[in-house]
Amino acid sequence: MTARTVTDPLAVYSAFGRGGAAAEGPRTAQSAYRGAGEDVHRALAERVERLRPALVELARDLHAHPEIGFQEHRSVARIADLLEAEGARVERGAWDLPTAFRATSGEGPAHFAIVAEYDALPEIGHACGHNIIAGIAVGAFLAASSVVPEGRVSIIGAPAEEGGAGKELILRAGGFDDVDAAGMVHPSVGDEVSPIYGAGGTSGVRRLTATYHGRAGHAALSPYLGLNALDAVVTAYQSIAQLRQHILPIDRIHGIITDGGAAANVVPERASVEFLVRSTEIDTLNVLVDRVVDILEAAALSTGTRLELDLDFVPPYLPLRPNVELTKRWASGLTARGRTVPLEPRTVRQGGPSTDMGNVSWFVPAIHPALGLGAASGVLPHNAGFAASTVQEPAFDALVDAAIALAGTAVDYLADQDLRAAVTAEFEASGGRRRWVQ
Ligand SMILES: [Zn+2]
Ligand SMILES: [Zn+2]
Numbered sequence: 001m002t003a004r005t006v007t008d009p010l011a012v013y014s015a016f017g018r019g020g021a022a023a024e025g026p027r028t029a030q031s032a033y034r035g036a037g038e039d040v041h042r043a044l045a046e047r048v049e050r051l052r053p054a055l056v057e058l059a060r061d062l063h064a065h066p067e068i069g070f071q072e073h074r075s076v077a078r079i080a081d082l083l084e085a086e087g088a089r090v091e092r093g094a095w096d097l098p099t100a101f102r103a104t105s106g107e108g109p110a111h112f113a114i115v116a117e118y119d120a121l122p123e124i125g126h127a128c129g130h131n132i133i134a135g136i137a138v139g140a141f142l143a144a145s146s147v148v149p150e151g152r153v154s155i156i157g158a159p160a161e162e163g164g165a166g167k168e169l170i171l172r173a174g175g176f177d178d179v180d181a182a183g184m185v186h187p188s189v190g191d192e193v194s195p196i197y198g199a200g201g202t203s204g205v206r207r208l209t210a211t212y213h214g215r216a217g218h219a220a221l222s223p224y225l226g227l228n229a230l231d232a233v234v235t236a237y238q239s240i241a242q243l244r245q246h247i248l249p250i251d252r253i254h255g256i257i258t259d260g261g262a263a264a265n266v267v268p269e270r271a272s273v274e275f276l277v278r279s280t281e282i283d284t285l286n287v288l289v290d291r292v293v294d295i296l297e298a299a300a301l302s303t304g305t306r307l308e309l310d311l312d313f314v315p316p317y318l319p320l321r322p323n324v325e326l327t328k329r330w331a332s333g334l335t336a337r338g339r340t341v342p343l344e345p346r347t348v349r350q351g352g353p354s355t356d357m358g359n360v361s362w363f364v365p366a367i368h369p370a371l372g373l374g375a376a377s378g379v380l381p382h383n384a385g386f387a388a389s390t391v392q393e394p395a396f397d398a399l400v401d402a403a404i405a406l407a408g409t410a411v412d413y414l415a416d417q418d419l420r421a422a423v424t425a426e427f428e429a430s431g432g433r434r435r436w437v438q
Contacts, residue, residue, distance in 0.1 A: 004294075006294050007294050009288075012284055012287045030332075032422075033328075035329055035408070035412030035415060036149060036411040036415035037415070040415070047146050047147070055135040056396045058079065062118060062120075062131035066120030066125035067118075068121070069160025070099055070159055070166075072119050075099075075118040076100075079116065079138060080101055082138060088142065088145070088155075090102070090103045094170075094175065096173065097166065097169060097173075100156075100166065100170060101155075101156075102154055102155065103154065103155050104153070105144075105152065106152045106153055107150075108151040110151035110414050110420060111152040111178055112144075112179075113364075114141045114144070114155050114182070114184065114407075114410060116133060116156065119162050121162055121382065125387045127381060128162065129186070129386065135403070136371075136406060137184065137403075139400070143403065143404065144411050148410075148411060150414060151414035161357075165314050165317065166356060167357060167360050168317075168356050171359055171363055171435075180413075180420070180424075181420075181423060183330070183410065185371050186368060186369070186371065187370070187371050187381065188372060188373075189372055189379075189381075192369065193322065202280065203252060203352055203354045204280070204281075204282060205276055206278075206285060206316045207275070207277075207312065207313060207316075208289070208311045208313070210236060210275070210296045210309055211259070211271070211307075212300060213270055214227035214231075214232065214270070216266055216267055216268075218267075228267050229269055229271035229303075229305050232300055235302055235303060237257065240253055247288060247291075248279065249351070250350060253277050253288070256273070257271070258273065258274050259271050277292055285316075320358040320366075320368055322368060322369070323367055323423055323427060325365075326367045326409060326413065330367055334401060334405040336405075355368060359436070362434040362435070363434075364433075365423045365424065371398050374389065374392065374395060374398065376389070
């Protein structure tokens with residue numbers, strides 16, 4: 001019998017040297033580009049300030065009626081109604097996705113898309129603050145479209161960020177084909193240029209379910225006739241726990257046992273485990289998935305069971321690649337609102353959460369900065385306390401500031417040809433367009 005070849009990560013990992021990769025990030029806070037000019041930015045701010053009551057009401061309303069991914073029918077109706085009341089023409093159910101939408105304003109070749117999210121989490125509602133994201137996007141789009149100098153600005157409503165890869169589905173349907181750059185803002189614990197939470201990175205993620213098929217048997221009368229699928233799951237789970245000591249600090253693996261058998265006196269015939277595998281680089285993500293799959297297969301071999309692997313049952317999320325030149329325009333807009341945005345290089349690289357905006361950022365230059373909502377220290381996204389913080393005055397102040405700064409980023413991009421050229425040059429220099437390839 002020939003031994004199966006096991007994945008050796010050395011070639012990929014050796015690039016990380018001792019203790020992790022080199023720090024990287026924007027090295028200067030100052031944008032070298034003029035953007036749209038002060039008068040335009042003043043007009044944007046006035047427009048968003050006038051919209052504030054409607055945006056706050058929207059954020060409150062979505063918070064009070066949370067809907068999970070692909071079920072955001074009421075939320076989309078509420079958002080679209082507001083956009084239409086302000087004069088936008090909204091295409092609901094865009095790209096054959098019932099809870100996606102889009103609206104476009106202006107004319108010209110250059111096209112900036114503002115991306116909205118509005119899905120909630122099961123049980124804890126808007127604990128990721130997507131109600132605030134929706135308010136920011138609507139405010140930014142309406143403001144930008146009221147002053148858009150030359151070019152087009154769109155709002156793209158993307159469903160199911162929490163585990164449904166709505167933006168990847170829109171990408172596949174061609175929704176970003178005529179877009180040149182894109183931006184959105186995500187609530188967090190503080191204002192940061194790119195990572196969602198603190199100093200951590202934003203990871204790519206691939207999801208998998210491993211189901212083992214064994215043979216049932218009486219657990220006392222004839223255990224020797226059984227092949228134990230739960231043993232395979234436990235072996236895999238423990239082996240992955242051992243693997244964690246030997247992965248990169250930018251990696252994460254976490255999972256749950258979703259099926260552990262039906263009765264304690266029956267040898268489990270079937271058992272399942274679900275894992276999320278994350279890393280902040282595409283190459284390290286792929287090699288980590290290969291190592292996990294090696295372990296899953298080994299667990300089947302060691303227990304005599306058969307592995308049924310469902311890999312990428314949700315499209316992979318790529319790690320976010322924020323565009324530095326666009327980020328600087330964002331930071332300049334937010335700074336003008338009296339907020340502080342640290343732009344120093346990241347010195348610690350570690351794994352973190354994921355977003356399907358990562359996939360957009362490998363298709364067009366994009367930003368996804370983090371916005372502090374003023375939640376109490378220790379209250380992090382995906383926590384019920386964070387949901388509560390999204391309907392407090394500091395969150396509404398942040399919403400308004402972010403809507404103004406995001407509208408400013410869009411309009412700066414459309415108005416300043418030199419900025420556009422720099423954004424594109426950076427995008428190409430950092431690897432250009434990349435779609436998911438295994
Ligand atoms: Zn989330
Ligand atoms: Zn989120």
